[in-house]
Amino acid sequence: MRKGEIYIGRQATHPVIFIEQKNKIEFFGIILTHSHVNKYGDNVQMKHEHFEVYAEAGEKYHLQHDNILIPVKHVINNNDWGPFEKVGNLTSIGNEFIEEYIDDFEPLGWGELSGREKP
Numbered sequence: 001m002r003k004g005e006i007y008i009g010r011q012a013t014h015p016v017i018f019i020e021q022k023n024k025i026e027f028f029g030i031i032l033t034h035s036h037v038n039k040y041g042d043n044v045q046m047k048h049e050h051f052e053v054y055a056e057a058g059e060k061y062h063l064q065h066d067n068i069l070i071p072v073k074h075v076i077n078n079n080d081w082g083p084f085e086k087v088g089n090l091t092s093i094g095n096e097f098i099e100e101y102i103d104d105f106e107p108l109g110w111g112e113l114s115g116r117e118k119p
Contacts (some may be wrong), residue, residue, distance in 0.1 A: 001027065004095045006063055006088035011081035015063055017090060017098065022076060029077050030098065032068050043069035044101060050094030063088030070101070 001007065001018040007029075008015045016029035033043060048065040055061055090098065 001084070004090035004098070005086055006032070006061075006090070007084040008087050009077070009081040009084045011078075015087055016077060017070075019098075025079050026076050027079060030070050032063075032070060034067055034069065043071050045069055046094070046097065050090055050097055052089040052091050052094075055089070061088040070098075 001021070003019055005018045006015050007018060012031075014031040014033055016031050019028040019030060021027045032046075046065065046068045051061075051063070051065045051068075053060060053064065
């Protein structure tokens with residue numbers, strides 16, 4: 001996995017932007033959502049220009065921008081929640097956008113963000 005790639009895993013309903021590997025079993029990521037309501041603060045709107053439309057091989061990515069937001073927290077995901085399927089990728093503009101916000105993010109476990117315990 002590389003920074004800016006977008007994945008969905010078998011244990012998640014929301015796609016996640018991969019940020020970096022934390023350790024052998026966890027990585028930092030930012031979930032993507034359509035919800036404007038968040039108990040941790042306002043979600044941040046992303047734009048069409050933040051997402052690549054096509055993969056290098058020419059096929060269209062499954063994930064396309066459609067009013068996507070990111071929460072003001074990033075999530076610690078378990079690697080064993082995979083297998084992960086790559087469904088999208090950020091553009092260089094999208095990666096710059098994420099970099100502007102990432103320093104202000106506080107990491108949360110998935111259970112903390114969703115209100116559920118980890119599986």
